[in-house]
Amino acid sequence: MKLEEARKLVTETFTQSFDRPRFLRFVQNLVNHLDTRGERQHRWSGNGGIKQAFRDKVRLYERLGTYTDPEGEKIDVLAIYLARDTTLERGRTFLRNFVADYLTTGHGNNKSAVLAAFVSPDESDWRFSFVKLEYALEQTDEGR
Numbered sequence: 001m002k003l004e005e006a007r008k009l010v011t012e013t014f015t016q017s018f019d020r021p022r023f024l025r026f027v028q029n030l031v032n033h034l035d036t037r038g039e040r041q042h043r044w045s046g047n048g049g050i051k052q053a054f055r056d057k058v059r060l061y062e063r064l065g066t067y068t069d070p071e072g073e074k075i076d077v078l079a080i081y082l083a084r085d086t087t088l089e090r091g092r093t094f095l096r097n098f099v100a101d102y103l104t105t106g107h108g109n110n111k112s113a114v115l116a117a118f119v120s121p122d123e124s125d126w127r128f129s130f131v132k133l134e135y136a137l138e139q140t141d142e143g144r
Contacts, residue, residue: 001029018119018126020079024064027077027115034077036065049107054098057091059083059121063107073112078102081119088120088127099131 001009006029013019013026028034050058061080068074080098082088087095095118102108113132120126 014128018079018117018123020064023079023117024077027064027067031067031075031115034065034067051101051106054094054101055083057083057087057094058098061102066111067115074110075113075115076102076108076111078114078116079119080116081123082121085120085122085125088118088125095127095129096131099129100133103131103133 009026009029013022016022024034024036050061059081061078064077064079066074066076078099080095095116099108099114099116103111103114108114113130116129116131118127118129
């Protein structure tokens with residue numbers, strides 16, 4: 001992709017309402033190779049895959065694809081459709097916790113991170129995030 005085309009794609013993607021095909025095109029150009037095989041089979045909503053703790057704020061989420069980096073680390077690309085506008089405005093911790101749960105106990109097992117589009121109910125407002133879990137054990141001066 002030429003520089004001017006890339007600038008146009010970034011501008012169109014992030015200055016307008018969420019548009020799934022446009023977002024997917026952006027991500028495909030960002031990561032060079034996105035495995036989208038079976039993407040239609042990876043939609044979860046309500047009782048079909050969203051834990052009770054998240055159902056009041058997440059209406060639906062879908063895996064759009066998986067990127068594997070040169071070191072073999074896998075990153076899922078998700079579109080997460082929210083049930084309330086306020087979740088996007090004030091729910092950063094909640095959104096991070098939803099993705100953390102996806103990575104550790106949900107359909108994202110064996111993935112190192114997520115690229116996510118968090119989308120408001122009317123899709124006019126949305127947030128693009130990269131979420132990666134990093135674990136470190138630290139010992140305090142007291143030996144804990």
